[in-house]
Amino acid sequence: MKIVFLDAATIGSDIDLSGFEQLGEFITYPSSTPEETVERTRDADVVLTNKVVINEYSVGQAEKLKFVCETATGTNNLDLDYLEKRGIGWCNAAGYSTEAVAQHTFSLLFYVMEHMRYFDDYVKSGEYASSGNFTNVQKPYFEISGKTWGIIGLGTIGRRVAQIAQAFGANVIYASASNRPPQEGYNQVSLEELYRRSDIISVHAPLNKHTEHLIDAAAFDQMKDTAIFLNLGRGPIIVEKDLREALDQNKIMAAGLDVLDVEPMVDDSPLADYKDSDRLIITPHIAWASKEARVRLMDMILTQLKEWIKK
Numbered sequence: 001m002k003i004v005f006l007d008a009a010t011i012g013s014d015i016d017l018s019g020f021e022q023l024g025e026f027i028t029y030p031s032s033t034p035e036e037t038v039e040r041t042r043d044a045d046v047v048l049t050n051k052v053v054i055n056e057y058s059v060g061q062a063e064k065l066k067f068v069c070e071t072a073t074g075t076n077n078l079d080l081d082y083l084e085k086r087g088i089g090w091c092n093a094a095g096y097s098t099e100a101v102a103q104h105t106f107s108l109l110f111y112v113m114e115h116m117r118y119f120d121d122y123v124k125s126g127e128y129a130s131s132g133n134f135t136n137v138q139k140p141y142f143e144i145s146g147k148t149w150g151i152i153g154l155g156t157i158g159r160r161v162a163q164i165a166q167a168f169g170a171n172v173i174y175a176s177a178s179n180r181p182p183q184e185g186y187n188q189v190s191l192e193e194l195y196r197r198s199d200i201i202s203v204h205a206p207l208n209k210h211t212e213h214l215i216d217a218a219a220f221d222q223m224k225d226t227a228i229f230l231n232l233g234r235g236p237i238i239v240e241k242d243l244r245e246a247l248d249q250n251k252i253m254a255a256g257l258d259v260l261d262v263e264p265m266v267d268d269s270p271l272a273d274y275k276d277s278d279r280l281i282i283t284p285h286i287a288w289a290s291k292e293a294r295v296r297l298m299d300m301i302l303t304q305l306k307e308w309i310k311k
Helices: 036-040 080-086 098-113 118-122 156-167 191-197 219-220 240-248 291-310
Strands: 002-007 027-028 047-048 067-070 089-093 146-151 171-175 198-203 226-233 252-257 280-282
Touching: 002 171, 027 067, 027 219, 067 291, 080 089, 089 219, 089 291, 098 118, 098 156, 098 252, 098 280, 098 291, 146 156, 156 171, 156 198, 171 191, 191 219, 219 240
Parallel strands: 002 027, 002 047, 047 067, 067 089, 146 171, 146 198, 198 226, 226 252, 252 280
Antiparallel strands: none
16 A cells, blocks of 8 residues: 655654554655646555645546545545545544644733733843833733633634633633524624624634635724734634734734735735734744644544554
């Protein structure tokens, strides 16, 4: 059996993949273009991919291909209709990154809420040493306790964030972009009410027809000018030029993003030249990628591949 991992660099070099080597010939590539994918999958029995697109063009000549492993939760890079037509099985992994994404949500929040960049620069620039004062309260920060935290997308990750936010003393509300029935034990409100009431808004929803460009100028206009907005879902859920305008016009206080409309960021992104790190922090889609989460992910994929082989 020949197993090809098309973009192993997305998982990192610190993850043990020897379990796959025990199943057959195992070849890894750091990344693969669509053209390279055609050649690299030509005689593969199994393909592993994280973000490389698998469709008729990329694997149409892979006549031996029987199984595709999506080393992520989202399957938007797989043409599932084509795979079904070919009789090619597939698997993905769910739930492996819940703790990591929840933790990163709070990392982004604390960075902007507590003005970490400003205070670190203040100390390291020498201003603190020459100030004559033991503290600096020029940039006030606020407590989560007593604030309203609005969650858009109350799936596994959203519920974990809600649990932690409540432990800090926040009042949690949530909205469903697809108008799903209320979840017992949680306070569901309309999107408009969530925008209006929330001090902190975090997005944990998938990208679909209900959420694409959901957070636009009209949404930002309804938010408090003291609100902190966090996107841990998918980049295209927000309209980036509208977020830039909201920041420029002080419609919201700050934002934290782990996902962007185009990844990696393009030079002409509306956010590319926004330099005020006290109000905007962007991380390169790393919320999912704790060491523990990546180990869990590949263990899940290996287990599913073994189960498929046994069939």
